[in-house]
Amino acid sequence: MRKFREPKLVIATHNRGKLEEISALLGPFGVELVSAGELGLPEPAETETTFVGNARIKAHAAAQASGLPALADDSGISVDALNGAPGVYTADWAETPQGRDFELAMQRTWTELERVDAPYPRTAAFNCTLVLAWPDGHDEVFVGRMPGQVVWPMRGTEGHGYDPIFQPDGYDLTFAEMNRWEKNRISHRADAFRKLVDGCFT
Numbered sequence: 001m002r003k004f005r006e007p008k009l010v011i012a013t014h015n016r017g018k019l020e021e022i023s024a025l026l027g028p029f030g031v032e033l034v035s036a037g038e039l040g041l042p043e044p045a046e047t048e049t050t051f052v053g054n055a056r057i058k059a060h061a062a063a064q065a066s067g068l069p070a071l072a073d074d075s076g077i078s079v080d081a082l083n084g085a086p087g088v089y090t091a092d093w094a095e096t097p098q099g100r101d102f103e104l105a106m107q108r109t110w111t112e113l114e115r116v117d118a119p120y121p122r123t124a125a126f127n128c129t130l131v132l133a134w135p136d137g138h139d140e141v142f143v144g145r146m147p148g149q150v151v152w153p154m155r156g157t158e159g160h161g162y163d164p165i166f167q168p169d170g171y172d173l174t175f176a177e178m179n180r181w182e183k184n185r186i187s188h189r190a191d192a193f194r195k196l197v198d199g200c201f202t
């Protein structure tokens, strides 16, 4: 596995919630982070049907455009009773002509669970796939996961995306009811970052 030795890393995301979590997770490693947004990089179309496929698109696009190593995160929630939906399409479920609306996306998730009369607990998992890509085309892939259940109504105001309806296994709180340190200790993203740090930063 290739080690990360460069002083600067592009975070290839346009999602502010993810960027805050990633900045905290990589804080201890003394690498200067710059986001795709700050560099004015375009948001590439996520045309693949897998998390790793879309993470590769985002990481390689940013590495090529910037000439710097780049880290992308493709993530989503997979609900068992919905055969893994929304999964890779988690962000798409929030799309409206006015921009992303995650209340609508969470409402849809619950409505579809009601429609199939899903048994309780309504199990699900958050997935996070990280791709670290270098400008020469090399990449490394790390996968993280947090199992839990979808709950209703929404609870909590922290975090981002679907956090108000996801209660991780072993907790009575949703991700949106946890403080950011607690979420960053146990989340799918934290799980993937532990593997990234073990593989490339130590």
Ligand SMILES: O=c1nc[nH]c2c1ncn2[C@H]1C[C@H](O)[C@@H](COP(=O)(O)OP(=O)(O)OP(=O)(O)O)O1
Residues within 6 Å of the ligand: 012, 013, 014, 015, 018, 043, 046, 058, 073, 074, 075, 076, 077, 090, 091, 159, 160, 161, 162, 163, 175, 187, 189
């Ligand atoms: O910890 C999380 N807590 C709640 N929701 C989350 C989380 N992690 C991902 N999610 C949801 C929302 C996000 O919109 C979608 C991923 O879609 P995904 O394409 O990977 O990210 P994105 O389009 O928001 O930003 P970008 O592609 O620029 O990194 O899954």
Ligand SMILES: [Mg+2]
Residues within 6 Å of the ligand: 046, 091
């Ligand atoms: Mg995206």
